[in-house]
Amino acid sequence: MVSPLTLYQEMAEYSQNYAENNPQSQSLRHLLSEAHLLVRTALLQTSKRHQDSTGDPDEKMATLTEKQELEEVFRQNCSQLGDSFSRGSPKDCHLALPYYRMSGLSVTDVMSRNRPLPGSPHSYGPGFLFYLKHYLFEETDETLSTETADEVIDIFSQSEPSLLVTVCASPCMKNVNPARTLQILQCLEDTAGVSVSLTITMATMMLHLGNLPQYTELMERHAEMLLVYGFIEEPRLLLHDGGGGGKKEQVCTTALARQLANSQPGLLVAAMVALHENSKVQLEQADFIFKELSCDNSLQVDFWEAMLMASSQDAVIQELLFRLASVYIDRLTNTISNTTSKQKSLKSAEDLISSCSHFGALHPWLTVLNPAQMSSSQHQEALHKLQACFLSVLLAALLCGPSLSVGTVVPLLERLSEETTWGFSLHLLCATRREQYDWSIEKLLDRCPQAIIAYANHHLQDKHMALWWTKLLPELCDRTRAAADGSILLSVLNETLVVVAMETSPLEFLELVPDDGTASYFLPYLLTCSQRNVKA
Template sequence: MVQLYNCHPYGSQLIVPTKQVPELFCCGRDSVFVTCAGGCKVEVFTVSGDLCQPLCSFNTLGKVLRMTYSDVGDYLVTIEEKNNISYLRAYMNWRCQATGTSRVSVRMVGLQMESLHSGTSKDQMEIIEMPLSEPPVCLACCPMRGDLLVGCKTKLVVFSLKYVSIHDTTLLDFERSLILHVTGMAILQVKFCAEYVSILSELEVLIVKLIPPSSEAAVATSRNLETQETLPDQGNQDPVPGSSPPLQPDDFVVCQRPVELTGEECKSCNVSVTPELTGLSSRSQSPSQVLHIMYRHFAPDFSEGISVENTRLHSLQLLPMYKTGRLVAGDQTSSPQRELLSLFCFFSMPHTGYLYTVGNVVELISVYRYPERSQQAVLTPQFLHVITSNNLLCYTVRCSAVAARDEDPYIDTTMKTCPPVSLDVCTLRMQLFIGLKAMEHFKNYIIILTKAHFEDVTEKGRNPKSSKKAGSVKGKVPVETEPNWNLYVVSTMSTIQLYNEMVEYSKKYDTMKTQSSIHLLSEAHLLVRAALMAPHLEDSAEKAELLAVYRESCASLGHCYSRLDTKYSHLALPYFKMSCLSMSEVINRVLSDELPQDRGKGFMFYLKHSLLEELDEELGEEMALKVLQIFNDTEPAQLPCVLCSPCMKNVCPKKAIGYLEKAESASNSGLVSLTKASMALRMNDPETCKNQMDQQPEMLLLCGFMNEPRLLLIHRNKEIIPTQMAFHLKETQPGLLVASIVALHENGKIKLKDAEIFFKVLCENSKDEENIPQMLVDFWEALLSTYPPDSVLHDILFKLSSRYVCRICKPQHICVSPLKNAEDLRNSCSHFGLISPWITKMVASESTSCYECGDLIKLQSLLCGPSMDIGSFLPFLEFIPDDDNTTLSIHIICETRLMEYEKSIDRLLDRCPEAVIQYARHELRDRSQALWWNKMLPELCSRIRESGNKNTIFISSLRDTLEVISTELELQDFVNLLPDDGVAAFFLPYLLNQNKRKLVT
C-alpha cells in the first residue's frame, strides 16, 4: 500500500505585501487580516484570483493578542492588551475604511440601540467593546450563526449575534446570552459550531452540546445531573482502617492514564460544565443543559524531561458540512443558514492528528501520523493541511464519506455506494517551506507565515553529513539580525484539475493486482464528492462540470472493481449505476481491455444484475451476441435468464437457439425448453414452439415460468407488457397461462393489480373498465383455490360478484366459455358452496344466457358459500331485477342469509309455490322451525280458500306441511293449530296418524 502520492494539490502562491514583520493574521471570505509585531494596527488585504492587494487598514486600541474573523456578520473580533489589561472588541462595518473615511464609533455591548443618533452613518466603522470579569484567553466564531464564544480561565462566554433595525438601518449587535463555568480543565483553545462547543487544554479535549431548555434531551440531562449531585462524594470519605496512608504529592509525579470517553461514559470525567443564562430574553426560562459528547485525555511523555511539548495538543477545530441545497430561515434581517448535516472535530498532537465525527454519532474516523513534529494543522472538507518546521503536508480526509452516509443512510446498496470511511488516509504532497510558523485557510487558499533565520537557511542547504562535522564551528549570527519572513497566499488546485492528476497517477498501478489504483481513485472520488457538497456551489456551470467528473469517477471505480475477484467485486454494480453509463457503454469499456481475464466477478455481477432489471435499453444485435458469448464461456446455465431480459430483444433467435441447445445438453429443464419456444416464436415458427412445449410436462413448464416470469410479461416504465409467448398461450393453452400467473402471484412475484392489468392488456381491452375479459375472471376464480389472505379474498369476491351481476343484468352479452364451470369451482375450493334444492327448483323452468354461461350458478354458489359477506353484496341487489325466477332466486338467497324467512316464504308463495316446500325443508330448521306452523300452515290454508280448492300446488304443499307438523308437535298442539272452518275431513287422516303415534309411544 503506497502511503505517499506525489500529486500537486497546491498551485500558485502570492506574497501578502505587508511591509513589517507579521505577528498575527487571520482570514475569511476574500480578505486577509494582518497585525505586525508591536503595532496597534490591522492591515487588510483582499485576495482575488492571482492578485493580493491592500484593501484598507484601521487602528486598534491596544496590542492584538488574538483575533478571528466571522464570515456571518463580516466582523473581526480581537483580544487586545493595553496597560497590561486585556480587552475584547469586535470591529463591525470595517470595509468602509477602504473608502477613505476615518469615522469610527465605539460603544459597549448591551447598549440600547434606540439611543443611537438617528443620523448614524452607514459609512462608519463600529467598535463594540465587551467587558468580561476574567481576561479573555481565546476566541471562536460559529460558522453557521455568527455567534461569538470567548474562553476565559475558568469559564466560556457566549455572545449571540443580533440584527437590529434602527432608523431604517440594520445594525449588528451582540447579547451576552450564556456563561459556561468550567472546572477541572485549563482552557487554551475553544471552538463553536451550532450547539456544539469543544474545549482544548494541554492534554485534554472535551466536546459538549448545548441543549435548549424546551427539548426532551434537556429534561433527561437535568435528571442525570440531579442524580449525580445526590451521589456521595468519594473523595472526601475517611480512609479505611488498616489501609496504607495516601501518597504525598511532593513524593511522586502522578500521571493519568490515557482515557477516551463518549456518550454516557463522559459523566465519569473530572471536567464539569455548568450553564448560566444571562440574556435578557431568556431570564424567564430554566437554565440550558450541557450534554457531554466526548472527552479524551492524553498521558504526557516525559522521555525527554518534565516538559509536555511532545504531547501538547494544538489545532482544535470543528468542521461543519451541510445538507445539499437545504436552507434554514434565519432572523428577519439575516440571510438563511445552511442546515447542518455532519460535524467533525479535529485536534492534533505534535506527531499525531485525530479526526472525529461528532454529529450523529461520536466515532474516531481517522488517525494521521506525521513524519516530523507539527506546528499547526487545518482541516477542510477535502484535505488536512499540516505544517512542520519546513514542510507543508497535505493529507486526504474522510469527511465527505461520513456526510454522504449521514445524508443517505441507505447509500450502500446495489444502486449507489461510496468509498468507506475506514479507507486508509494518505499523503498527497510534502511541499518544502523554510521556517513555517503559522497557517490559516479560507476558500481555496492557504495563508502561510514563514520566518527563517539565517542559520536555518544555510543549514537547509548543507549536506547532512558535513553539517554534523561542522556543527562545533558554526558561525554565530548576531542577535539583532532580522529573520527572513514572508506571508504567502497559496492557492489550492481546482478539484477537477487535481482529480485528473490523481487519475493519471493511478494508472501507474493499473496493471498490478493490488488495491493501490482503487485506493487513489477512491480518494479522487471523495474529493469530488466533497466539492459537490460545498454550500456555495448551488446550480452553476461549475456544478455541472463537477457532476460530469463525478460520473466519470464512478465509471472508473466501477471498471476497477469489475476486474476483481474479491469480496468487494460487487461494488462494480453501484458505481456503474452512478456513472449513468448505458449497458453498451459499460460492456465496451470493459471489453476494450487487452486481457480477457480482466473480466472478473465484478463485471459478471454487474452484467447479471443489469440483465435481470427491467431496463429500457435494448442492446444491438452485435452487442447482444457478445453478451451471449460471455455467458456461454463463463456461466452457460444463465443463458435462459439472459435471453429473457428485455435488453436482449434484438438478439438473433437462431443463434440463441444454438447456444441454448448446448446448455440443454448439460441440463434439460423446462426453462430451457420454454426459452427455445420463445425464440421460435420470434422466428414465426409455431411448430417448433409447439414441439418444445410438448417435450415437457405441464408442471415443469409451470416451474419454468415461475423461475423466469419475463417469459410472460415485462415491466417497462410502470407498464405491464405481455410477451409474444403470453399471446401464444392465450390462444393455445389458456389454462397454463392462468395457472402460471396465479403461481406468480402466490409466490409474490407479481402483484394482484399488475396481474389484472396483464390480462386486460393481453385481451386488448385495458381501457374498458366495464368489459372485463373472461380470462381475467378465470384468473380470479383460480386465485380463490389458493386460499389467499382475507384482504385479497374479499377483494376478489367483490370483483367476481360484480362481474357475475353485470352479466346477469345484461343477458345479451357475448358468452365466452370459462375455464371452469360451477361444479369445478365447488370441487376446487370451499368458497363456492352447494346450491340448495329449492334454488335449483326455481331456475329449472328458466332458460337464459347467463344460466347457460354458468354466471348465475356461480353467483348462487358463491352466495351459498361461507366466505361471501352478504352485507357487501346488498348494494348489487338494486341492479338485479326480480321479474323471473332466475334473478328472483338471488334476492331470496340474500333474504335467507339475512334470516328474513317470512319475506322469502311470501315471495315464493306468490312467484314460485312449487319451491316453497323445498325451501322450508332446507331453511326452516332449529330456531326458525316454528315458521312451519306459524307461517306456512296459515298461509297455505288462506291461499287454498282463495283459489277455491283448485290449486293443486298449494294443496300438495299443505299436505307436506301437515306431514312435517304432525311429526314435530304433540296431538293437542296439532289440534289447536287446525282451522275452525269445519273442514275436519281434510285433516282427519293426520289426526288419526297422530293418535296412532301417541298410542304406540
C-alpha cells in the same frame, strides 16, 4: 490555495503511472479512492454554495460552471474506479456496480471498457460480470441493440451458461437475434441436459422466428404442471415490470404470454395463479395483464375463479368473491341485452362447485324452481338462456357457499329484475341468507308454491322449525281457501300438515286448526299427532 479541480487533475496524472505499470495495484485504487473523496466533498460544498447564492449573477454562473466541471470529473473518477474493481479480486468485485452506476456510463460503454484485448489470456473480470448480472436482473427502460444483446449472450455462454435463461428473459434483451441465440441454447441443452425453463426459452425464440410448429413441439415436451414450475423459476418469460419505478400498473406481457392467451389459456391462468401464490406477482398486476390480453375480461374471470380455488388468504378470498359476484351480475345483465362473451369459460359450473369449497352445492328447492330445460327452439335465444342459466348457477352457488358476505351482494342484485326465474331465485337466496323467512315464504308461494316444501325442508329447521306452523301453515290455509284451483296448494298443505303433526303436541295442533276448517280434513293429521305422543 489549490482548487479541488487542480488537485484532482494532478492526482489523475499521477494515477496514470500506476495504471500503466500495474492496473490492479492497491496503490492505484487508493489514489483513485482519495481523488473520489476529494471531488465528492468539493461537489457537495459547491452545490450548497450554488443553492445559497442570491447575489451577483456572475458569481452564481461561476459557481454553476464549477459545479458542472466537478460533476464531469466525478463521473470520470467513478468510471476509473469501476474499471479497477471490475477486473479485481472476487472479494471486492461487487464495488464495480455502484461506481459504474455513478459514472453515468451506459451498459454498452461499460462492455466496451471491459472487452478482453485480442490475444489476451484474461477473460471478463468478476466485477464486470457482477455489474452485468445486476443490470440484466433489474427491470429497466433501456433496450439493448441487437449487436450488444448478442454480445451479452456470448459473454454468458462463455462465463456462466447456467444464467442464459435468465439473461434471455431480461426485458432489455428483446432485440437479441433469436436464430443465433437458439443455436447457443441448443448447445447448452446438449451439454447441461433438458430443463423446463430452458425449453420454454427455446420455444420463445421459435416464437420470435415465427416457427409455430417448432414452438408447439417444444411446449408439448413437458406436462402443463411442469411448465408452470418453469414459469415460477423465471417469471419474466411471461411478464415484465416494464420499468417505471415498480408501480403496480407498470407491467407488460411478453410475446409468449400473448401466444398462450390465444393457444393455451388454461396454462396461462395456471401459471399466473402459481406466480401469485409464490409472491412473484401481485393481484393488481395480474389483473392488468389479463385486461391487456382479453378485451371481454373472460380470461380475467377464469383467473379469479382459479385464484379462489388456490388462495388461502382471507382478504384475497373476500376480494375475489366480491369481484366474481359483480362480474356474474354484470354478465347476467348483459345477457338480457343480448350481449354474450365470445370465449368459453375454462371451467364449467359443475367443475367449480365440485372443486372449490367457496361454491356451495345448490339447495334442492332451486332445482324445483329452475328446471334445467329450454323451451325455445330458436338457437340464439337458446344460447342466451343457456348463458343466463350458467351464470345464475355460479352466482347461486356462491350464495349457497360458506364464504360470500351476502351484505356485499344485495346492492348489486338491485340491477337484476325478479321477473325472470333466475332473477327471482337470486333475490330469494339473498333474502333467505339474511333470515327474511316470512318475506321469502310469501314470495315463493306467490311464484312457485310447488317449491315451498323443498325450501322449508332445507331452511326451516332447528331454531326456525316453528315457522312451519306459525307462518307457512296459516299462509297455506288462507291461500287454499281463496284459490280457484288449489290443487297445488292443497298438496303442499297436506305435506305441511304431516310435518306439523310430527313436531307439535295434540293440544298445540288443535290450536293451529283454523276456526272455519273442515274437521274431517284435519282429523287424520290430529290422529297421527296423538299416536306419536302416546308412543313417546
